[in-house]
Amino acid sequence: MDVPKDKSNGDAPCGAATFKALCERTGQAVPRTRTVRTASGGQHLYFTAPAAVRLHNTAGTLAPLVDTRAWGGYVVAAGSLVDGIRYEVQGPALLRPLPDWLKHALVPPHPVNRPAVVPAGRAHRPYVDAALARETAAVTTAPEGRRNATLLRAARALGRFVASGDLTRDEVEMPLQRAGESAGLSATECRTTLRSTLDWSITHNQARTGVAA
Numbered sequence: 070m071d072v073p074k075d076k077s078n079g080d081a082p083c084g085a086a087t088f089k090a091l092c093e094r095t096g097q098a099v100p101r102t103r104t105v106r107t108a109s110g111g112q113h114l115y116f117t118a119p120a121a122v123r124l125h126n127t128a129g130t131l132a133p134l135v136d137t138r139a140w141g142g143y144v145v146a147a148g149s150l151v152d153g154i155r156y157e158v159q160g161p162a163l164l165r166p167l168p169d170w171l172k173h174a175l176v177p178p179h180p181v182n183r184p185a186v187v188p189a190g191r192a193h194r195p196y197v198d199a200a201l202a203r204e205t206a207a208v209t210t211a212p213e214g215r216r217n218a219t220l221l222r223a224a225r226a227l228g229r230f231v232a233s234g235d236l237t238r239d240e241v242e243m244p245l246q247r248a249g250e251s252a253g254l255s256a257t258e259c260r261t262t263l264r265s266t267l268d269w270s271i272t273h274n275q276a277r278t279g280v281a282a
Contacts, residue, residue, distance in 0.1 A: 084111055084134035091132040095170060102165035105147045108154035113144055116167035124175050131174055139175075197235045201227060201244065208248035217258060220249045221266050228270020242267060 092099050103115040118124065124139035131137065138144050149156045204223035211219035223245055230236040242263050249259035 084132075087132040088135050091135070097168065097170055100165060100168055100171075101161050103158065103162055104160040106157045106159050107145070108151040108156060112159070113156075115164050116171075117164050119167050119172050122172065122176060124172075127175060131171070137175060194235065197230050200230070201236065201241070205244045205248045208245060209251050211252050213253065216249065216252045216254050217262055220245060220252075220254065220259065220262050223248075224263050224266035225270045228267045229274040231267065232271045232274035238267060238271070 089099055100114065100116070105113040105115070107113060118139065124137070126139060126142040127137045129135065145151060145156055147156050147158050204227055208216070208220050208223050224241070227236065227241045227245070231238050231241055245263055246256070246259045249262070250256055
């Protein structure tokens with residue numbers, strides 16, 4: 070744990086003050102463990118890592134100006150010289166286990182598993198799929214002279230499912246495009262009919278159901 074001294078104020082180690090305030094708020098004593106005075110006048114408090122928990126580095130999570138180093142982090146070791154100033158051990162030399170209250174404050178929260186939200190219309194998907202299959206088959210088998218009209222009717226009927234959110238536009242437009250071409254219509258004819266008819270059907274059905282475009 071890194072408890073730095075406020076460089077702008079030579080009177081008090083601000084990190085130590087905020088950590089002490091945290092201990093007081095939680096009703097805990099300031100832990101006594103292996104402590105190293107840093108070159109800047111701050112402190113490093115060392116604890117043994119808890120079992121079965123992988124803690125990570127933090128900055129200001131516990132309290133302002135209080136950082137922690139754990140998995141993937143590092144600190145300057147006791148005895149090191151930085152700018153001619155030695156990192157010195159102060160207080161107890163023995164490392165103590167990380168207190169439980171600090172461990173709980175440092176363990177990342179578990180993600181909440183929320184059930185997937187299924188749009189209301191999707192509950193009737195078998196009916197929607199049947200309608201899509203029925204209209205696509207009708208376009209594919211439409212007789213000459215009725216092909217474009219059948220495509221138009223299918224797009225108008227299925228557009229309401231796009232408006233309600235049961236189908237995406239691509240889920241309607243692509244199979245109808247293939248069905249129209251399979252029946253003998255040109256790709257351009259299919260695109261033109263589908264684009265204009267779906268635009269109308271989606272807008273018309275959104276207006277009827279009060280769904281914003």
